[in-house]
Amino acid sequence: MRSMPAAPSPSKAERTRSTLQHAALARFLEHGVEATSIAEIAADAGVTERTFYRHFPSKQHVLFADYDARLGWFRQALFLRPPGEPVTTSVRIAVESFPYDAALHQIAVLRSNQLEQELVQAHIKTVQAEFSREIAQFLLDRTGAAPASDEAYQISITAQCVAAVMFTATETWFARGDLDVQELSRLVDLGLRSLKSGIA
Template identity: 30%
Template sequence: MEGSMPDPVTNRAGRRPVTSRSEVEHAAFELFARQGFEHTTVDDIAQAAGIGRRTFFRYFPSKNDVAWGDFESQLALMRARLAEAPADKPLLQVISDALVDFNRVDPAEAPWHRRRMELILTIPALQAHSTLRYAEWREVLAEFVATRLGSTPDSLAPQAIAYATLGVALSAYEQWLRSQDAELGDLMRAAVHELGAALGTA
């Protein structure tokens, strides 16, 4: 009879299966907040999301990657937009725009993004993974800066600018997490401006 066979995934999880990466993230963030990142397993996340392990790994290579979301796609987009920047646009302005664009968050996702960044910035178990992600991000920026300056990505100026820009982004995020009323994009722009002003008087 129709309806006599329960959906094995929905029945196991006690909720309908999720349909997107962001929904898996939300289920994971709720678990991390309730029982801690280190005490939450991939199986826990899959069960809470109403999916199987295989589906989880189609979205994320590991539990650590949940915190970073769709990082690779965002990084590819950042690379493309840096390449499209007008050659006569000041370097600092290009970097500021790229920083704001890369970290742009839909207002509906802002509360979840706060949870994401709290994880990335405060959970010791994520630090090694985050170091790899930071390196990928700096590499993209260093390649762009090197092209602008006519140097190589591993030379001093592109590397220094990439490291400094990452520091700017992290400082803006720390301010954002401390203030519920702050607008992330404004903080990013202000932080880049402060860096430029300080370097201009060095």
């Protein structure tokens, strides 16, 4: 086969990965996530089951394929805030400038397909934990809190609470059905403000 002209021809791995992703999403949409087996996806893509796992750590990850990138984006957004700025502001801005609309399209597709709650929910918890760690790390770095100190403890709690706001907001937003990004922003803001002013 002749080599492609200019385009940095995707490596075989990249092609395989893409083929797998398309095969998976196609079946997911048609039959649902649980009803689709890795064997079927692999067969559609013309590879072995084992190869699937060389490109995606789990079935869930095909759906959340670009979440890692977004987590990196979030870390970057935190990191780029000026050092002098109050950390609360830094976190608020990073959270509020998160591209929810792009991130949530995949999940919207899922919701439309009924069921799958437990499966997806479990994965959401993992993602939430990652965001929580990310925020905690940022706060620890910026405040220079001593490890194992009460201050570090309170920072851990803070991080988990902020992550809880992010995810409860999107959850509530979905549950209500009216998918307006403005409304999502309002919920995030409302949640963060209620954290700041104290929980009653």
